[in-house]
Amino acid sequence: xxxxxxxxxxxxxxxxxxxxxxxxxxxxxxxxxxxxxxxxxxxxxxxxxxxxxxxxxxxxxxxxxxxxxxxxxxxxxxxxxxxxxxxxxxxxxxxxxxxxxxxxxxxxxxxxxxxxxxxxxxxxxxxxxxxxxxxxxxxxxxxxxxxxxxxxxxxxxxxxxxxx
Amino acid sequence: xxxxxxxxxxxxxxxxxxxxxxxxxxxxxxxxxxxxxxxxxxxxxxxxxxxxxxxxxxxxxxxxxxxxxxxxxxxxxxxxxxxxxxxxxxxxxxxxxxxxxxxxxxxxxxxxxxxxxxxxxxxxxxxxxxxxxxxxxxxxxxxxxxxxxxxxxxxxxxxxxxxxxxxxxxxxxxxxxxxxxxxxxxxxxxxxxxxxxxxxxxxxxxxxxxxxxxxxxxxxxxxxxxxxxxxxxxxxxxxxxxxxxxxxxxxxxxxxxxxxxxxxxxxxxxxxxxxxxxxxxxxxxxxxxxxxxxxxxxxxxxxxxxxxxxxxxxxxxxxxxxxxxxxxxxxxxxxxxxxxxxxxxxxxxxxxxxxxxxxxxxxxxxxxxxxxxxxxxxxxxxxxxxxxxxxxxxxxxxxxxxxxxxxxxxxxxxxxxxxxxxxxxxxxxxxxxxxxxxxxxxxxxxxxxxxxxxxxxxxxxxxxxxxxxxxxxxxxxxxxxxxxxxxxxxxxxxxxxxxxxxxxxxxxxxxxxxxxxxxxxxxxxxxxxxxxxxxxxxxxxxxxxxxxxxxxxxxxxxxxxxxxxxxxxxxxxxxxxxxxxxxxxxxxxxxxxxxxxxxxxxxxxxxxxxxxxxxxxxxxxxxxxxxxxxxxxxxxxxxxxxxxxxxxxxxx
Numbered sequence: 001x002x003x004x005x006x007x008x009x010x011x012x013x014x015x016x017x018x019x020x021x022x023x024x025x026x027x028x029x030x031x032x033x034x035x036x037x038x039x040x041x042x043x044x045x046x047x048x049x050x051x052x053x054x055x056x057x058x059x060x061x062x063x064x065x066x067x068x069x070x071x072x073x074x075x076x077x078x079x080x081x082x083x084x085x086x087x088x089x090x091x092x093x094x095x096x097x098x099x100x101x102x103x104x105x106x107x108x109x110x111x112x113x114x115x116x117x118x119x120x121x122x123x124x125x126x127x128x129x130x131x132x133x134x135x136x137x138x139x140x141x142x143x144x145x146x147x148x149x150x151x152x153x154x155x156x157x158x159x160x161x162x163x164x
Numbered sequence: 165x166x167x168x169x170x171x172x173x174x175x176x177x178x179x180x181x182x183x184x185x186x187x188x189x190x191x192x193x194x195x196x197x198x199x200x201x202x203x204x205x206x207x208x209x210x211x212x213x214x215x216x217x218x219x220x221x222x223x224x225x226x227x228x229x230x231x232x233x234x235x236x237x238x239x240x241x242x243x244x245x246x247x248x249x250x251x252x253x254x255x256x257x258x259x260x261x262x263x264x265x266x267x268x269x270x271x272x273x274x275x276x277x278x279x280x281x282x283x284x285x286x287x288x289x290x291x292x293x294x295x296x297x298x299x300x301x302x303x304x305x306x307x308x309x310x311x312x313x314x315x316x317x318x319x320x321x322x323x324x325x326x327x328x329x330x331x332x333x334x335x336x337x338x339x340x341x342x343x344x345x346x347x348x349x350x351x352x353x354x355x356x357x358x359x360x361x362x363x364x365x366x367x368x369x370x371x372x373x374x375x376x377x378x379x380x381x382x383x384x385x386x387x388x389x390x391x392x393x394x395x396x397x398x399x400x401x402x403x404x405x406x407x408x409x410x411x412x413x414x415x416x417x418x419x420x421x422x423x424x425x426x427x428x429x430x431x432x433x434x435x436x437x438x439x440x441x442x443x444x445x446x447x448x449x450x451x452x453x454x455x456x457x458x459x460x461x462x463x464x465x466x467x468x469x470x471x472x473x474x475x476x477x478x479x480x481x482x483x484x485x486x487x488x489x490x491x492x493x494x495x496x497x498x499x500x501x502x503x504x505x506x507x508x509x510x511x512x513x514x515x516x517x518x519x520x521x522x523x524x525x526x527x528x529x530x531x532x533x534x535x536x537x538x539x540x541x542x543x544x545x546x547x548x549x550x551x552x553x554x555x556x557x558x559x560x561x562x563x564x565x566x567x568x569x570x571x572x573x574x575x576x577x578x579x580x581x582x583x584x585x586x587x588x589x590x591x592x593x594x595x596x597x598x599x600x601x602x603x604x605x606x607x608x609x610x611x612x613x614x615x616x617x618x619x620x621x622x623x624x625x626x627x628x629x630x631x632x633x634x635x636x637x638x639x640x641x642x643x644x645x646x647x648x649x650x651x652x653x654x655x656x657x658x659x660x661x662x663x664x665x666x667x668x669x670x671x672x673x674x675x676x677x678x679x680x681x682x683x684x685x686x687x688x689x690x691x692x693x694x695x696x697x698x699x700x701x702x703x704x705x706x707x708x709x710x711x712x713x714x715x716x717x718x719x720x721x722x723x724x725x726x727x728x729x730x731x732x733x734x735x736x737x738x739x740x741x742x743x744x745x746x747x748x749x750x751x752x753x754x755x756x757x758x759x760x761x762x763x764x765x766x767x768x769x770x771x772x773x774x775x776x777x778x779x780x781x782x783x784x785x786x787x788x789x790x791x792x793x794x795x796x797x798x799x800x801x802x803x804x805x806x807x808x809x810x811x812x813x814x815x816x
Binding site for chain 1: 491492493494594595598718720721723724725727728731732734735738742773776777780781783784787
């Protein structure tokens with residue numbers, strides 16, 4: 001068993017990297033979209049006509065999950081985990097891929113949760129002042145900037161790993 | 165362009181005031197200014213009454229809504245004349261009465277049914293009792309106890325030989341009937357307290373419990389039948405939905421007129437009205453009033469410096485939809501600048517890079533085009549759809565430039581070799597693409613400064629134009645030129661800059677940047693007398709470069725969102741191609757069908773979520789980075805007195 005792990009340590013670390021990126025982004029988005037969804041449902045109970053706007057604000061913290069997915073699949077692709085691309089991954093390359101997943105994991109997790117908080121406040125605001133929708137959307141997207149940067153850093157680092 | 169506004173003062177004969185207000189409402193060109201609070205209580209009462217009537221109609225409307233014919237999602241909004249709407253009010257209020265009668269009766273029946281169900285449940289344990297309910301009363305010398313007991317209570321009762329008890333119903337929830345002498349009643353009650361006994365009062369019905377239950381069942385059937393009848397009657401009113409909508413909108417129009425009335429100043433003989441009118445609509449207003457009467461006085465003047473007129477934007481046909489983005493942010497100060505025409509080209513270009521997939525652009529443009537053609541939306545919806553249409557077109561172009569079609573490579577589709585992408589492949593050359601995106605950012609920011617420069621020059625403030633704006637354009641563009649040879653090395657393959665270096669453009673860039681910096685250092689603190697504090701202020705100005713760095717890096721999102729779209733599409737393709745590889749023929753066919761359905765659904769989802777992302781982040785780059793350089797927000801929207809409806813558009 002130990003021998004087996006030792007022989008495949010590179011690819012195992014790369015897999016762990018893909019998993020890390022996916023978990024961070026998806027966990028954050030699940031928490032975020034869930035929390036914003038509660039607020040949106042509450043608003044719709046009083047003002048059903050605000051459903052469209054509330055849904056958009058609810059969806060905004062959902063992108064981190066997608067970024068996590070993208071980074072995870074990209075790592076899997078580089079490490080030859082997807083069909084049609086078996087490559088040799090050294091331990092150092094595996095470690096690089098694992099570390100490259102960290103920005104997306106933590107950046108995605110934390111930014112989604114905090115973006116959801118802004119979304120929730122925004123949903124409450126459009127209940128009282130529907131004309132403020134644009135501003136509320138903009139404020140929520142401010143937080144998302146950092147998820148985007150996380151995605152970018154992770155992707156650039158993965159591009160930089162010379163596998164195969 | 166920001167439309168110039170005129171301040172209208174109108175004085176007319178009081179008796180003609182309703183007719184004049186009606187004409188102004190029809191013209192829809194005057195925003196009234198409230199002239200103090202002249203509320204006599206009467207108008208407040210009338211306004212309240214009107215909104216009550218609207219609420220009543222809306223209530224009936226929502227009751228019959230499930231039975232009404234639904235307009236298609238893409239069906240355009242209905243158009244009617246105002247006369248038609250007003251003509252429907254009487255009929256609608258009659259219909260409302262009928263609908264409310266049905267709703268009232270239904271409410272009564274439902275309450276009745278609930279009560280019967282409770283009575284039925286209470287009788288259930290006593291079904292076998294053969295004594296009529298009305299006879300289960302205390303006699304001259306006897307006392308009757310009715311109650312429910314559990315198993316242990318039943319045993320205790322049986323063991324108590326001084327009591328005669330009869331039991332009904334199922335064990336565990338037994339109905340017990342006790343009869344005792346009146347003199348023993350207190351003693352019996354005390355005993356019952358020691359066991360688990362619950363007193364029961366049977367519903368006041370006639371006959372034995374079983375007979376009563378049958379009667380309830382019969383009544384329930386009748387109730388059920390009537391409820392179904394009522395449902396049918398109500399559903400027949402489904403066709404009246406348009407009438408109710410018309411009437412509600414007619415009342416809304418009337419209500420708007422009433423609230424306008426509270427903003428006037430009324431004397432014994434004349435009334436006085438103040439409002440804002442667009443300069444190009446002065447004639448329209450004048451005509452509308454003149455059509456009613458010739459006994460009036462009107463005056464149109466420019467706004468005073470301390471007055472704050474509403475902001476109205478006006479642009480050509482191409483730029484108008486993009487005013488939606490300005491509305492979404494904040495209208496410009498009435499004396500500021502309309503950013504729409506400057507923003508439009510940048511918005512279209514930057515939006516396309518973020519989505520950057522020809523397939524997705526095609527879907528988006530087609531969807532937006534269909535929406536515009538079939539639904540014929542107005543206002544903000546129309547603006548949004550047109551923006552997305554242009555965004556889709558731009559996305560298609562960028563898709564060709566970066567070589568992505570639904571996440572596939574163009575070369576793979578056309579069978580060409582290394583022809584696509586035409587410009588740069590972000591997946592093969594991410595750093596090059598990043599630098600390209602940042603360059604676009606620099607151009608965007610410089611454009612912002614150039615607009616500010618133009619504004620300053622119009623105000624004859626050439627110092628601000630040169631030292632605060634041109635200086636930064638020189639610094640930013642100069643640094644870009646100077647950094648070109650280094651940046652070229654990051655491309656794969658490295659860019660060839662033969663002519664560039666031959667012309668020594670990088671040196672020129674460096675000189676320009678230094679010139680710009682010198683301008684900032686020497687002239688940033690030009691209003692300061694003390695030369696030392698003036699220089700300090702200048703060097704502080706140079707420190708501002710950090711904010712430009714963060715502004716420019718913000719454009720990295722162009723690359724990131726583009727990569728996210730591209731890879732997401734690729735992930736979906738890979739996923740679905742895995743499904744297609746089934747072994748047997750049946751497996752292949754089933755796999756293929758599932759894959760196709762899934763592929764369509766997943767790509768549509770991807771288009772939707774990525775369009776949302778591109779829309780929001782593109783808007784952010786305009787609002788924060790671009791507008792930050794020149795825009796002055798703070799205008800308020802123009803809300804003229806007009807026909808404001810919810811369901812129907814009023815045809816002119």
